[in-house]
Amino acid sequence: MHIIHRRGWEIPERQATPEHLAFSRRAFLVGGASAMALAPCAANAQRVADLAKLPDPTANLYPAKRNPKFTLDRPITAEKINDNYNNFYEFGTSKYIAEASQALPIRPWTVKIDGMVEKPQEIGIDDLIRKMTIEERLYRHRCVEAWSMAIAWTGFPLAKLIDFARPLGSAKFVKMTTFMDAKLAPGQNMSWFPWPYVEGLTLAEAGNELAFIATGCYGHPLDKQHGAPLRLAVPWKYGFKSIKSIVRFSFVEQRPKGYWEALQSSEYGFWANVNPTVPHPRWSQASEELIGTGERRPTLIFNGYGDYVAGLYKGLENERLWA
Ligand SMILES: Nc1nc2c(c(=O)[nH]1)N[C@H]1C(S)=C(S)[C@@H](COP(=O)(O)O)O[C@H]1N2
Protein backbone atom coordinates (compact mmCIF):
# COMPACT_ATOMS: atom_id res chain seq x y z
CA MET A 1 0.00 0.00 0.00
CA HIS A 2 0.91 3.63 -0.23
CA ILE A 3 3.01 4.38 2.83
CA ILE A 4 4.03 7.96 3.52
CA HIS A 5 7.51 8.22 4.98
CA ARG A 6 7.94 11.67 6.44
CA ARG A 7 11.18 13.16 7.64
CA GLY A 8 11.91 16.23 9.71
CA TRP A 9 12.32 18.58 6.80
CA GLU A 10 9.26 17.52 4.87
CA ILE A 11 6.37 19.84 4.43
CA PRO A 12 3.10 18.81 5.98
CA GLU A 13 0.62 17.33 3.53
CA ARG A 14 -1.74 20.27 3.83
CA GLN A 15 0.94 22.64 2.49
CA ALA A 16 2.41 20.41 -0.20
CA THR A 17 0.11 19.99 -3.14
CA PRO A 18 1.60 17.75 -5.78
CA GLU A 19 1.67 19.14 -9.27
CA HIS A 20 -0.17 16.13 -10.64
CA LEU A 21 -2.76 15.52 -7.93
CA ALA A 22 -5.71 16.35 -10.17
CA PHE A 23 -4.75 13.20 -12.06
CA SER A 24 -4.38 10.82 -9.20
CA ARG A 25 -7.85 9.37 -9.58
CA ARG A 26 -7.48 8.93 -13.31
CA ALA A 27 -3.96 7.62 -12.81
CA PHE A 28 -5.29 5.12 -10.34
CA LEU A 29 -8.02 3.97 -12.68
CA VAL A 30 -5.72 3.71 -15.68
CA GLY A 31 -2.55 2.58 -13.96
CA GLY A 32 -3.92 0.37 -11.22
CA ALA A 33 -1.28 -1.93 -9.85
CA SER A 34 1.61 -0.38 -11.73
CA ALA A 35 0.90 3.00 -10.16
CA MET A 36 0.92 1.35 -6.76
CA ALA A 37 4.29 -0.21 -7.50
CA LEU A 38 5.68 3.31 -7.85
CA ALA A 39 4.62 4.29 -4.34
CA PRO A 40 7.46 5.98 -2.49
CA CYS A 41 10.09 3.87 -0.79
CA ALA A 42 12.52 5.50 1.61
CA ALA A 43 15.67 6.54 -0.23
CA ASN A 44 18.82 4.93 1.09
CA ALA A 45 20.83 8.12 1.47
CA GLN A 46 24.16 6.38 2.03
CA ARG A 47 23.86 4.17 -1.05
CA VAL A 48 22.86 7.17 -3.12
CA ALA A 49 25.89 9.08 -1.85
CA ASP A 50 28.21 6.16 -2.71
CA LEU A 51 26.85 5.81 -6.24
CA ALA A 52 27.21 9.53 -6.78
CA LYS A 53 30.93 9.18 -6.11
CA LEU A 54 31.59 7.14 -9.29
CA PRO A 55 34.31 8.84 -11.37
CA ASP A 56 33.12 11.56 -13.73
CA PRO A 57 35.31 12.60 -16.70
CA THR A 58 34.75 16.27 -15.87
CA ALA A 59 35.32 15.94 -12.12
CA ASN A 60 38.59 17.90 -12.26
CA LEU A 61 36.67 21.03 -13.36
CA TYR A 62 34.98 21.22 -9.94
CA PRO A 63 34.62 23.17 -7.77
CA ALA A 64 34.39 26.04 -10.26
CA LYS A 65 34.86 29.67 -9.34
CA ARG A 66 31.76 31.27 -7.84
CA ASN A 67 30.27 34.18 -9.78
CA PRO A 68 29.72 36.74 -6.99
CA LYS A 69 26.94 38.50 -8.92
CA PHE A 70 24.31 35.95 -7.90
CA THR A 71 23.62 36.22 -4.19
CA LEU A 72 20.92 34.79 -1.95
CA ASP A 73 18.61 36.21 0.72
CA ARG A 74 18.65 32.87 2.58
CA PRO A 75 21.10 30.08 3.42
CA ILE A 76 21.91 27.42 0.83
CA THR A 77 19.72 24.34 1.39
CA ALA A 78 21.75 21.53 2.95
CA GLU A 79 22.96 19.19 0.23
CA LYS A 80 21.72 16.04 1.98
CA ILE A 81 18.23 17.49 2.10
CA ASN A 82 18.27 18.64 -1.51
CA ASP A 83 19.62 15.25 -2.61
CA ASN A 84 16.66 13.45 -1.06
CA TYR A 85 13.73 15.68 -1.98
CA ASN A 86 13.27 15.91 -5.74
CA ASN A 87 10.76 16.04 -8.53
CA PHE A 88 11.75 13.74 -11.39
CA TYR A 89 8.60 12.04 -12.65
CA GLU A 90 10.60 9.75 -14.91
CA PHE A 91 11.47 7.87 -11.72
CA GLY A 92 8.09 8.16 -9.99
CA THR A 93 5.73 10.77 -8.65
CA SER A 94 7.06 10.88 -5.09
CA LYS A 95 9.87 13.11 -3.82
CA TYR A 96 11.99 10.03 -3.01
CA ILE A 97 13.36 9.10 -6.40
CA ALA A 98 17.03 9.63 -5.49
CA GLU A 99 17.77 5.92 -5.31
CA ALA A 100 15.70 4.95 -8.37
CA SER A 101 17.35 7.68 -10.46
CA GLN A 102 20.79 6.09 -9.97
CA ALA A 103 19.72 3.62 -12.68
CA LEU A 104 20.22 6.32 -15.33
CA PRO A 105 23.54 5.87 -17.17
CA ILE A 106 25.00 9.34 -17.79
CA ARG A 107 27.97 8.30 -19.97
CA PRO A 108 28.05 8.17 -22.89
CA TRP A 109 25.58 11.05 -23.19
CA THR A 110 24.97 12.71 -26.52
CA VAL A 111 23.29 16.07 -26.89
CA LYS A 112 21.51 16.69 -30.17
CA ILE A 113 21.22 20.24 -31.50
CA ASP A 114 18.82 20.56 -34.41
CA GLY A 115 15.93 22.40 -36.01
CA MET A 116 16.53 25.91 -37.35
CA VAL A 117 20.30 26.01 -36.95
CA GLU A 118 23.12 26.61 -39.42
CA LYS A 119 24.21 23.00 -39.03
CA PRO A 120 22.50 20.30 -36.96
CA GLN A 121 25.00 18.50 -34.76
CA GLU A 122 25.46 15.98 -32.00
CA ILE A 123 28.03 16.44 -29.29
CA GLY A 124 29.15 14.30 -26.37
CA ILE A 125 28.53 15.82 -22.96
CA ASP A 126 32.20 15.95 -21.98
CA ASP A 127 33.17 17.75 -25.19
CA LEU A 128 30.32 20.18 -24.67
CA ILE A 129 31.24 20.95 -21.05
CA ARG A 130 34.91 21.41 -21.96
CA LYS A 131 33.98 23.92 -24.68
CA MET A 132 32.34 26.07 -22.00
CA THR A 133 33.76 27.91 -19.01
CA ILE A 134 31.89 26.67 -16.01
CA GLU A 135 31.15 28.80 -12.95
CA GLU A 136 29.19 28.47 -9.73
CA ARG A 137 26.01 30.46 -9.09
CA LEU A 138 23.73 30.57 -6.07
CA TYR A 139 20.10 30.46 -7.20
CA ARG A 140 16.73 30.22 -5.52
CA HIS A 141 14.34 27.54 -6.80
CA ARG A 142 10.58 27.93 -6.33
CA CYS A 143 8.43 24.90 -7.10
CA VAL A 144 4.83 25.53 -8.13
CA GLU A 145 3.93 23.27 -5.18
CA ALA A 146 4.87 26.20 -2.84
CA TRP A 147 8.19 24.93 -1.54
CA SER A 148 11.61 26.36 -2.26
CA MET A 149 15.30 25.62 -1.96
CA ALA A 150 18.53 27.55 -2.50
CA ILE A 151 21.18 25.78 -4.52
CA ALA A 152 24.80 26.24 -5.57
CA TRP A 153 24.67 25.25 -9.23
CA THR A 154 27.71 24.91 -11.45
CA GLY A 155 27.42 25.25 -15.19
CA PHE A 156 27.32 27.78 -18.00
CA PRO A 157 24.83 30.29 -19.40
CA LEU A 158 22.29 28.82 -21.84
CA ALA A 159 23.26 31.80 -24.06
CA LYS A 160 26.67 30.14 -24.60
CA LEU A 161 25.02 26.96 -25.85
CA ILE A 162 22.87 29.05 -28.19
CA ASP A 163 25.99 30.74 -29.57
CA PHE A 164 27.46 27.29 -30.13
CA ALA A 165 24.24 26.07 -31.84
CA ARG A 166 24.09 29.05 -34.25
CA PRO A 167 20.30 29.28 -34.71
CA LEU A 168 18.87 30.83 -37.87
CA GLY A 169 17.04 34.16 -37.76
CA SER A 170 13.73 32.34 -38.22
CA ALA A 171 14.08 30.43 -34.92
CA LYS A 172 11.90 31.86 -32.16
CA PHE A 173 12.03 29.25 -29.39
CA VAL A 174 14.35 26.64 -27.96
CA LYS A 175 12.64 23.36 -27.19
CA MET A 176 14.43 21.03 -24.77
CA THR A 177 13.75 17.31 -24.36
CA THR A 178 14.64 14.82 -21.62
CA PHE A 179 15.91 11.27 -22.32
CA MET A 180 13.27 8.63 -23.05
CA ASP A 181 13.86 5.06 -21.90
CA ALA A 182 10.98 3.40 -20.08
CA LYS A 183 13.18 0.39 -19.26
CA LEU A 184 15.41 2.59 -17.08
CA ALA A 185 12.84 5.08 -15.87
CA PRO A 186 9.76 3.34 -14.48
CA GLY A 187 7.74 6.55 -14.45
CA GLN A 188 7.84 6.56 -18.25
CA ASN A 189 5.61 3.49 -18.17
CA MET A 190 2.84 5.69 -16.78
CA SER A 191 1.19 6.16 -20.12
CA TRP A 192 -1.13 8.96 -19.01
CA PHE A 193 1.86 11.33 -18.69
CA PRO A 194 2.99 13.01 -21.95
CA TRP A 195 6.52 11.56 -22.29
CA PRO A 196 9.15 12.56 -23.05
CA TYR A 197 9.43 15.60 -20.75
CA VAL A 198 9.68 18.73 -22.89
CA GLU A 199 10.10 22.41 -22.02
CA GLY A 200 10.58 25.56 -24.05
CA LEU A 201 11.76 29.14 -23.76
CA THR A 202 11.67 32.05 -26.17
CA LEU A 203 15.10 32.84 -27.54
CA ALA A 204 14.97 36.13 -25.62
CA GLU A 205 14.38 34.24 -22.37
CA ALA A 206 17.02 31.67 -23.21
CA GLY A 207 19.53 34.41 -23.93
CA ASN A 208 18.89 36.17 -20.62
CA GLU A 209 21.97 35.94 -18.41
CA LEU A 210 20.04 34.13 -15.66
CA ALA A 211 19.11 31.16 -17.89
CA PHE A 212 21.69 28.59 -16.86
CA ILE A 213 22.63 25.06 -17.86
CA ALA A 214 23.66 23.26 -14.69
CA THR A 215 26.22 20.50 -15.03
CA GLY A 216 27.05 20.42 -11.33
CA CYS A 217 25.82 21.34 -7.90
CA TYR A 218 27.39 21.83 -4.49
CA GLY A 219 30.85 21.93 -6.03
CA HIS A 220 30.81 18.63 -7.96
CA PRO A 221 29.22 17.13 -11.08
CA LEU A 222 25.44 16.96 -10.95
CA ASP A 223 23.80 14.14 -9.04
CA LYS A 224 21.44 11.99 -11.08
CA GLN A 225 18.38 13.01 -9.08
CA HIS A 226 19.06 16.65 -9.99
CA GLY A 227 19.05 15.89 -13.71
CA ALA A 228 22.59 14.77 -14.58
CA PRO A 229 24.46 15.29 -16.76
CA LEU A 230 22.82 18.61 -17.70
CA ARG A 231 19.63 20.41 -16.68
CA LEU A 232 18.15 23.85 -17.01
CA ALA A 233 17.95 26.37 -14.15
CA VAL A 234 15.61 29.32 -14.81
CA PRO A 235 15.09 30.68 -11.30
CA TRP A 236 12.42 33.29 -12.11
CA LYS A 237 10.06 30.55 -13.26
CA TYR A 238 8.33 27.80 -11.33
CA GLY A 239 10.56 24.77 -10.90
CA PHE A 240 8.85 22.61 -13.51
CA LYS A 241 10.40 24.75 -16.28
CA SER A 242 13.86 23.61 -15.21
CA ILE A 243 13.99 20.44 -17.30
CA LYS A 244 16.40 17.68 -16.26
CA SER A 245 18.70 15.24 -18.10
CA ILE A 246 18.39 17.00 -21.47
CA VAL A 247 19.25 15.11 -24.67
CA ARG A 248 18.06 17.55 -27.28
CA PHE A 249 17.91 21.29 -27.98
CA SER A 250 15.74 22.10 -31.00
CA PHE A 251 15.39 25.59 -32.42
CA VAL A 252 11.84 26.07 -33.63
CA GLU A 253 9.40 28.66 -34.91
CA GLN A 254 6.30 27.41 -33.05
CA ARG A 255 5.91 27.79 -29.30
CA PRO A 256 6.66 24.35 -27.82
CA LYS A 257 4.10 22.74 -25.54
CA GLY A 258 5.75 21.72 -22.27
CA TYR A 259 5.11 18.51 -20.37
CA TRP A 260 2.90 20.12 -17.72
CA GLU A 261 1.02 22.21 -20.25
CA ALA A 262 0.35 19.07 -22.30
CA LEU A 263 -0.86 17.28 -19.17
CA GLN A 264 -3.09 20.04 -17.81
CA SER A 265 -3.17 23.30 -19.74
CA SER A 266 -5.70 24.87 -17.36
CA GLU A 267 -3.09 24.74 -14.58
CA TYR A 268 0.25 25.12 -16.37
CA GLY A 269 1.02 27.36 -19.31
CA PHE A 270 4.04 28.21 -21.39
CA TRP A 271 5.47 31.13 -19.40
CA ALA A 272 5.31 29.77 -15.84
CA ASN A 273 6.71 32.94 -14.25
CA VAL A 274 6.55 33.19 -10.46
CA ASN A 275 3.89 35.59 -9.16
CA PRO A 276 2.64 35.48 -5.56
CA THR A 277 -0.55 37.36 -6.45
CA VAL A 278 -1.74 34.85 -9.06
CA PRO A 279 -2.89 31.66 -7.31
CA HIS A 280 -2.59 28.26 -8.89
CA PRO A 281 -6.16 27.01 -9.58
CA ARG A 282 -5.84 24.64 -6.61
CA TRP A 283 -3.75 26.61 -4.07
CA SER A 284 -2.23 29.97 -3.14
CA GLN A 285 1.17 31.07 -4.39
CA ALA A 286 1.53 33.86 -1.80
CA SER A 287 4.21 32.13 0.24
CA GLU A 288 6.60 29.20 0.19
CA GLU A 289 8.16 26.78 2.63
CA LEU A 290 11.96 26.65 2.68
CA ILE A 291 12.73 22.95 2.56
CA GLY A 292 15.12 22.04 5.34
CA THR A 293 14.32 24.82 7.79
CA GLY A 294 10.53 24.75 7.73
CA GLU A 295 10.55 28.54 7.51
CA ARG A 296 7.69 30.11 5.56
CA ARG A 297 8.41 33.22 3.53
CA PRO A 298 6.40 35.43 1.21
CA THR A 299 7.05 34.53 -2.43
CA LEU A 300 8.54 37.32 -4.52
CA ILE A 301 7.44 38.28 -8.01
CA PHE A 302 9.73 36.63 -10.58
CA ASN A 303 11.08 34.81 -7.50
CA GLY A 304 13.06 37.99 -6.72
CA TYR A 305 14.73 38.16 -10.16
CA GLY A 306 12.58 40.94 -11.67
CA ASP A 307 15.60 43.21 -12.25
CA TYR A 308 16.93 40.66 -14.70
CA VAL A 309 13.79 39.48 -16.42
CA ALA A 310 10.78 41.79 -16.03
CA GLY A 311 11.72 43.57 -19.28
CA LEU A 312 11.32 40.32 -21.23
CA TYR A 313 7.56 40.47 -20.73
CA LYS A 314 6.84 44.05 -21.79
CA GLY A 315 4.06 44.10 -24.37
CA LEU A 316 2.91 40.62 -23.39
CA GLU A 317 0.34 41.77 -20.84
CA ASN A 318 -2.42 39.86 -22.61
CA GLU A 319 -0.54 36.60 -22.31
CA ARG A 320 -0.98 34.24 -19.42
CA LEU A 321 2.46 34.84 -17.91
CA TRP A 322 1.95 33.19 -14.54
CA ALA A 323 1.95 29.37 -14.28
N1 LIG B 1 12.75 15.69 -16.88
C1 LIG B 1 12.19 16.26 -15.80
N2 LIG B 1 12.58 17.49 -15.44
C2 LIG B 1 12.02 18.08 -14.35
C3 LIG B 1 10.99 17.44 -13.62
C4 LIG B 1 10.59 16.12 -14.04
O1 LIG B 1 9.72 15.48 -13.45
N3 LIG B 1 11.24 15.57 -15.12
N4 LIG B 1 10.38 18.06 -12.55
C5 LIG B 1 10.48 19.53 -12.53
C6 LIG B 1 10.01 20.10 -11.26
S1 LIG B 1 8.34 20.12 -11.02
C7 LIG B 1 10.86 20.65 -10.35
S2 LIG B 1 10.29 21.43 -8.97
C8 LIG B 1 12.34 20.52 -10.52
C9 LIG B 1 12.94 19.84 -9.28
O2 LIG B 1 14.34 19.88 -9.32
P1 LIG B 1 15.17 19.27 -8.10
O3 LIG B 1 14.72 17.87 -7.86
O4 LIG B 1 16.62 19.35 -8.53
O5 LIG B 1 14.90 20.14 -6.90
O6 LIG B 1 12.69 19.77 -11.66
C10 LIG B 1 11.89 20.01 -12.83
N5 LIG B 1 12.44 19.32 -13.97
Ligand SMILES: [Mo]
Ligand atom coordinates in the same frame (compact mmCIF):
# COMPACT_ATOMS: atom_id res chain seq x y z
MO1 LIG C 1 7.99 21.67 -9.30
